[in-house]
Amino acid sequence: MARIGNENCIDCSLYQYREEYPIVKNLLIESSEILIYGMCPGKDEVKQGIPFVGASGQKLNTAFLKIGWNREYLSFANALLCFLPKNINVTKEMIKACRYNLIKTIRSLPNLKMVVPLGEAAIKSVLNKYTNLKIRDYYCNPFKIDEFKDILFVANYHPAYTLYNPSLEKDKLFFDGFKKIDEIFQSLKIVNKKLNHIKVLNEETLTKILVLISKQKQFAIDFETTSLITWRADLLSIHISWESKTAISIPYKNKVNGRIVPFWNDFLMNEIKKTFINLFSDDVIISGQNIKYDSLISRKEFGVPIPYKFDVMLSAFTLDSSRKVNLDALTTQYFPEHSGYSNILDKYITKGKKEDGAFADVPMDVLLEYGALDVDIEFRLTNLFVKELNRL
Ligand code: SF4
Numbered sequence: 001m002a003r004i005g006n007e008n009c010i011d012c013s014l015y016q017y018r019e020e021y022p023i024v025k026n027l028l029i030e031s032s033e034i035l036i037y038g039m040c041p042g043k044d045e046v047k048q049g050i051p052f053v054g055a056s057g058q059k060l061n062t063a064f065l066k067i068g069w070n071r072e073y074l075s076f077a078n079a080l081l082c083f084l085p086k087n088i089n090v091t092k093e094m095i096k097a098c099r100y101n102l103i104k105t106i107r108s109l110p111n112l113k114m115v116v117p118l119g120e121a122a123i124k125s126v127l128n129k130y131t132n133l134k135i136r137d138y139y140c141n142p143f144k145i146d147e148f149k150d151i152l153f154v155a156n157y158h159p160a161y162t163l164y165n166p167s168l169e170k171d172k173l174f175f176d177g178f179k180k181i182d183e184i185f186q187s188l189k190i191v192n193k194k195l196n197h198i199k200v201l202n203e204e205t206l207t208k209i210l211v212l213i214s215k216q217k218q219f220a221i222d223f224e225t226t227s228l229i230t231w232r233a234d235l236l237s238i239h240i241s242w243e244s245k246t247a248i249s250i251p252y253k254n255k256v257n258g259r260i261v262p263f264w265n266d267f268l269m270n271e272i273k274k275t276f277i278n279l280f281s282d283d284v285i286i287s288g289q290n291i292k293y294d295s296l297i298s299r300k301e302f303g304v305p306i307p308y309k310f311d312v313m314l315s316a317f318t319l320d321s322s323r324k325v326n327l328d329a330l331t332t333q334y335f336p337e338h339s340g341y342s343n344i345l346d347k348y349i350t351k352g353k354k355e356d357g358a359f360a361d362v363p364m365d366v367l368l369e370y371g372a373l374d375v376d377i378e379f380r381l382t383n384l385f386v387k388e389l390n391r392l
Contacts (some may be wrong), residue, residue, distance in 0.1 A: 002028040002175040004105045005081045008020060012097035014082035021046045021083035026105045028075045033104065033113045034185065034307070036060065037077035038158050039121040040084045051076040057161035063175055067182040077105045079125035079263055099125050103147065104292030112151055113202070133257070139173075140180040141363040142201060143256065146265070149183035150202045152182050169220075177184060183367050197372035199365070205334045206268060209233060210275045216242045217225050218285040220379035221306065223294045224371045226360045230296045234260045236359060237367055238276070239375035249368035251269055252301075255360040263364070273302050287382040289327055289374070306328040312378050316386040331377050343374045 004382035005025030009015060024041035027050060036052070044054030050058055054387065062389045064071055080098045084090055102125055106112060117123045126145060127133075138155040145153065162170040184201075200206045219242035227233040234253050241247040250272065251263040262269045280286075287310035290293055295305040316325045323329065331338050348362040359367065 001007065002030065002108065004028060004077075004204075005101055009125065011083070012080075012082075012092060012094040014080065014084065014088075017083060019084055021085075022049065023081050024049055024078065024083075025081065026075070026077035026101060027051055028077075028105060028108055030109065030361070031111055032073060032075040032157050033111050033112075034069070034116065034117045035075045035077060035109060035112055036118065037079065037102065037105075037122055037389070038118040038160075040078050040080035040082065041089065042160075044081070046209075047084050051078055055163055056159040059162060059174070060101070062077050062170060063159075063178040066175060067178055067367060069182070075109055079122050080115075090126075095121060095125045095130065099128060102126060105147055106151065112148075114181075115148075116181055117153060117155045119155075119161065122158070123155050128302060129257075131257070136326065139256075140177055140184070142184060142363065142365055143254075144263075150204060152184070152201050152299045154184050156181060159262050164291070179267055180365070195368070195372070195376065196243075196250045197376065198246075199368040199372070200250045203264075203268060206250065206264070207271075210271055213255050214247070214275050214280070216284065217282075218239075218242060220287045220372060220382055221294065222288060222290075222375040222378060223297050224359055224374075225297055228293070231292065233297060233300075234360070235297055235301045236260075237364070238363055239368075239371035241372075241375045241379035244380050245376060247372035247379075249367065249372045250323055251364050255365050260360060276302050277304050280304050280306055287378060289313050289378050308384055310386070312381050312385065314329060315389060316381070319385060319388050327374060327377060330381060334381065335377060338373060338377065342370065344370055 003025035005023050009023065012312055024045045038052070038056065041051055041055065042054045045051055058263045060275055061071060079095055079102060080090070106115060115126070117126055120133060123133060123135065123138050124130050135155065135157060139157065140154060142152050142154045157174050159174065198209070200209050209341045219240055222239040223235055224237045225233040227237055236253055238250045238252055239247055252272065253260050254263050281304065287306050288306070288308055289312045291306070291308040291311050296310065298304060298306045314324050316330055329341055331341065344366055345362060348366065349358040
C-alpha cells in the first residue's frame with residue numbers, strides 16, 4: 001500500500017484549514033486495476049486519514065457488494081486532498097492546483113485499467129477542463145485523456161449525491177452506474193463469454209485486433225454513424241465478424257462536449273484507416289446489410305469503397321420477397337433468442353429518428369454492444385443465405 005499527498009502543501013487556499021482538518025492522502029494498492037476518486041474528503045475521512053470511509057464510502061461498499069468488487073483490491077483518491085469547509089465553494093483554482101496529486105496517483109498504478117471519477121468536480125479534474133460540464137453527459141460513457149492512453153475513464157454520480165435528499169431514483173442511477181461500469185470493466189478483459197463480442201477500448205487491444213483483422217479473408221462488416229445522410233454522417237464505430245457468435249467492435253469517433261472528435265490519437269486513427277484500406281483492396285469476401293451506404297461512408301472516411309460481394313438484404317428478399325426485409329425481422333425469424341436486441345437503443349433514440357444525429361448521443365459502450373450483434377447476425381445470415389441460395 002502507498003499514499004500520495006504532501007501534508008505541507010500550500011498550493012491552494014484550502015491549506016488554511018489544515019490545522020483543524022489534516023490532509024487525506026490518496027490510498028494506492030499497487031496491484032489495483034481500478035481507481036475510484038471523488039471530489040474531497042469528508043469529516044470521517046479526515047478523522048481516519050483514509051478516503052471514502054464515511055457515509056459515501058459505505059454507499060460505495062454497498063455498490064461493490066452488488067457487483068462483486070473487493071474493496072481491498074481497489075485504490076481510492078480525491079480531486080482535492082484537503083477538506084472543503086461547508087461555507088466554501090470548490091473553485092477551478094483549487095482543482096487545478098491539486099490535479100498533480102491525481103496524475104501522480106494514476107501514474108503510480110502500473111496495472112490500472114479503469115478510473116472511475118465520481119461527480120462533476122472529479123471529471124473536471126482529470127479532463128483539466130473547468131467549463132460547465134454535466135455529469136449526465138459522462139455518466140457511464142467511457143472517455144480517455146491524452147496523458148493515459150491505455151486507461152479508460154468511466155464516471156458515475158458521487159455517492160454523496162444519493163445521500164442528500166435521498167430517493168430511490170438516485171440510488172438506482174448510482175447502483176446501475178456501477179453495474180454498467182463493471183460490465184465495461186469486464187469487457188476490457190476482451191471477451192464477452194456468451195457471445196465472444198469484443199469491444200476494443202484500449203490501445204493494446206486495438207493494436208492486437210488490427211493485426212488479426214488484417215488476416216481475414218471472409219467477413220461481415222457494419223458501420224454505426226451519426227446520420228443516414230452520407231454527406232453529413234460521421235463514422236462512430238466499426239463492427240466486423242468472421243465467425244458465428246463472434247464480433248469485434250472498434251470505436252472510431254465520439255461526441256465530446258457537443259463535438260464529434262476522434263476516439264483515438266492521430267497515430268491510432270491512421271493505423272485503423274491503413275488496416276481497412278489494405279483489407280478492402282485485398283481479394284476478400286465481404287458481406288453487409290446496408291452496403292451502398294456503408295461503402296459511401298468508407299469512401300468518405302478511408303478514401304476507398306468497400307468491395308462487397310454479398311448483400312444480406314438483397315439475398316433475404318431474393319429468397320422470400322413476401323417477408324419483411326430488415327435486420328430486426330430477420331433476427332426474430334432466424335435467431336429469436338436475440339429478438340429485440342436493438343431495444344437497447346430505445347433509451348437514447350426515438351424509433352425512426354436515426355437520421356437526425358441521435359446515434360452520436362448513444363453511449364459508446366451501448367453502441368459497441370449494439371453494432372456487435374448487428375454484424376454478428378449479418379455474418380450468420382450470410383452463411384445461412386449462401387446455403388439456401390445454393391439450393392435454388
Ligand atoms: S487541496 Fe490539494 S492543492 Fe490544495 S492545499 Fe490541499 S493538497 Fe494542496
